Amino acid sequence: MTNAPRRLGLVALTLLATVLAGCGGAKSGADTGGTADVASLATGSAAPSASATAAAAAGRPQLRLDMNADEQQRLWNTYNYCLRDHGVKELKERSAGAPAGSGMISLDQSGEPKAAYVACADKLPLQPPELDKEKNPNYVIQRNDYVQCLRGRGMKIHLLPDGSGWTYDDVEDPTGGLVGAAYDKADKECTMEAFRGKK
Known part of the structure; x- marks a missing residue:
């Protein structure tokens, strides 16, 4: 194994789900249906933050730290199926190897057709704000x-x-x-x- 740097933009489960699902360019959920209230982890309440408001305005789903792997995967699946439906090639042999019942699919990583990524941009999950270096001063x-x-x-x-x-x-x-x-x-x-x- 090499001593290459590991980039951890998300919790490893999200990263693993992203890689297995073939989400091109993402580092990265229950389906929030596009709502973006970020649960306050300190209090357990669902208090909207500035980033949540921006996410809602963009129509993108917001990942949260307290989501389990199945909840996160549902959001990634929505995005990946959108890409596939808009022309991104599915790698069917790799998709067949996904865990049963996960709904995961593997996609071509070429970034083509670009129009698919534009059409599905509103379904690309946002990082939890806590894991966003630009939004979290700590x-x-x-x-x-x-x-x-x-x-x-x-x-x-x-x-x-x-x-x-x-x-x-x-x-x-x-x-x-x-x-x-x-x-x-x-x-x-x-x-x-x-x-x-x-x-």
Whole structure:
């Protein structure tokens, strides 16, 4: 395994769902039906934020940190099916390998036809505001807290200097045995611990 930098724009489940679903250019849900109220993770209430208002105006669905994998996947599926219906080629053999019942499809990553991406732009899920470096003034500090949380669970990683992601310390045993479902669980818990409610 190489020691290449890992970019973590979203929780790993979202990133994995994006890669498997073939969402070109996205780093990235219950279907919110286009509403964009962001649940306040500190209070549990659904209070609209400035980013939520902007998302609603754009008609794009808003991912939230507290969404589970199925909820996120429903939003990505809506976007991917729109792309397919507007002419982006589905990679049927890869789609057939998706988990049963997930509805996931794999798409060609060429970015063509461009008109499909324009037509489906209002269905492309927005990052949770907490994970958006432009919207969260505490992003770099919280990203460091996230990395430290994963390190505390055995991963041998460190934050990149620009705070954009992390890289492995040890190419021989980079995850410290934290893989698969165990990694997914740690990633979700560390994301919630590092980013929720900190202002």
